[in-house]
């Protein structure tokens with residue numbers, strides 16, 4: 001089938017298997033170009049098929065020759081519909097890892113469920129023995145609670161008061177004001193249930209209970225802070241509440257891993273175009289201005305550059321880890337530089353529909369968005385017939 005992008009709002013409902021493979025290859029090439037990392041050997045990545053989780057898996061495998069187990073939730077190809085890009089990314093990753101003699105196992109299912117945890121535990125026991133790095137990188141809109149069966153849906157809303165601010169419709173290139181009502185207490189609790197730390201802690205406890213945590217094991221989850229313009233909708237909103245909960249879980253998980261002379265921490269990452277971030281109002285406009293500023297200053301990084309840096313300078317640097325006063329690794333340090341933030345703040349009030357492409361890197365944002373689905377990669381012939389029905393092998 002000849003596959004072209006079909007964008008609906010902030011998602012693209014098609015994805016290109018060869019383009020996704022090229023995207024994965026680019027990330028592998030980047031990590032390899034930086035040389036080996038003396039890092040973890042048996043790595044579990046929860047949320048392994050896209051964005052920061054995929055970059056983490058690639059860095060562990062191709063930087064440290066690690067055996068990796070990836071957990072993700074992606075749609076297979078069926079009835080002439082393409083798979084989701086994370087599915088094709090995982091096929092490509094797995095083929096490329098195995099071609100280099102690296103172990104890679106995959107679990108496509110609901111990470112929040114007890115069933116997936118049990119299946120992963122069984123696999124670790126069978127194939128790896130113990131795990132020495134657990135990356136928690138889920139971006140999910142809902143969670144079925146494993147004990148109550150309740151369905152929690154996360155919402156992106158302010159807390160305490162209605163928010164009105166600038167946002168961009170990335171489909172129509174229109175800047176407008178968006179007004180979002182404050183979340184109810186139930187919506188806050190639901191968002192915390194989905195994106196907070198409970199599931200991360202359940203994973204670590206389950207692995208510990210099964211005796212699968214290695215001596216000195218580390219676990220990391222990802223967080224975002226960003227500039228004040230996004231705070232009402234992010235840091236001080238429902239998702240920020242979930243992240244507070246994630247930070248509290250990090251402290252408990254750290255205490256648990258200390259029993260194995262290990263540790264857990266939060267890494268605060270840069271705002272980047274991913275399928276999760278493109279769904280958040282205000283954030284895509286901020287990202288497109290940020291990209292312009294950071295590219296002009298030669299400071300721009302994507303997921304793979306961020307995670308490669310996290311592994312080399314924080315996780316496995318051989319020197320003391322550098323944390324902020326709340327104990328978080330700050331690989332968002334370049335985004336948060338005052339020269340970057342003041343340049344963004346200068347552009348923010350001036351940006352309009354008319355000057356969108358001049359004042360921001362909306363063109364770069366869109367290119368990056370399409371690349372998430374395997375479109376716009378060099379060396380891929382998008383007019384050629386490709387097999388969309390490829391399946392992930394055991």
Ligand code: NAD
Nearest residue numbers: 047049050051052072073111139140222224271272274276
């Ligand atoms: P993403 O949308 O690119 O990837 C999400 C991953 O979660 C995918 O692998 C998906 O398959 C998996 N997933 C979703 N629901 C699942 C489920 N029920 N079971 C199993 N797997 C499931 O997301 P991302 O932007 O890379 O975000 C990952 C983490 O990084 C999040 O915690 C996010 O808050 C954080 N973060 C993101 C940004 C950003 O700008 N994108 C910045 C800083 C921190």
